[in-house]
């Protein structure tokens with residue numbers, strides 16, 4: 001598929017979530033998980049792990065989120081596995097959100113956009129994660145490449161780690177940094193139906209939301225439930241009426257059910273069903 005016939009990301013995400021339910025599963029091949037699955041901590045073990053995840057999940061789960069670092073640590077062989085994970089997951093109908101958390105000066109950002117958000121690149125995914133630490137505006141080349149090709153981005157706003165609040169909750173002219181990220185994303189998503197392609201990342205573990213997401217008009221990726229201690233009830237409390245655009249994501253919480261393909265798939269489906277009933281979705 002080329003950018004000419006790919007629908008905008010917000011529409012594609014909305015459709016796949018309507019069909020498959022609101023869940024993203026992270027493909028995070030931790031060395032400890034490889035061991036638990038009886039696999040060697042090398043590129044062959046990585047390949048078996050990652051392709052088992054694709055086999056179990058890509059035909060059923062709306063979004064898969066491979067975490068790049070766990071592939072990069074095996075060098076070029078690991079990156080080759082990541083390329084297969086992206087291509088084979090897309091073929092099975094999943095949206096692939098490549099978790100790379102990029103952010104750099106504009107001209108270098110253009111090179112990241114060419115690598116991850118442009119047709120013809122072997123690492124092009126449907127969306128990537130971005131860090132706004134160099135300023136939201138520095139991410140512009142990624143926004144443009146994504147918009148042009150029916151792809152999306154998820155910008156870190158309130159991350160799930162305990163160190164996050166020093167920076168993200170700091171005030172800038174009376175608004176928190178996180179709120180400035182929300183507002184800048186909202187401005188770019190305004191008027192797009194059903195939703196815009198600039199998503200945000202807001203952790204399930206953050207305690208209180210403290211930002212106003214009402215005008216975002218974009219998806220919210222919510223990591224941190226499961227292995228990091230966040231619960232579905234935390235998600236419901238945090239997002240209340242904006243719950244419809246929330247996409248919970250979990251990695252270890254599902255991956256620990258492997259290596260059996262059926263056990264892995266049923267744990268993912270069980271998680272998805274729990275989200276659907278907690279949210280009163282669909």
Ligand SMILES: O=C(O)c1cc(=O)[nH]c(=O)n1[C@@H]1O[C@H](COP(=O)(O)O)[C@@H](O)[C@H]1O
Pocket residue numbers: 026028067099129158159160161201202203223224225226227228249250251252253
């Ligand atoms: O962008 C992310 O995906 C992300 C943002 C965040 O605030 N917290 C967070 O945990 N993540 C990622 O989400 C995944 C969480 O994995 P588990 O804790 O195993 O569910 C990891 O790949 C993290 O890198």
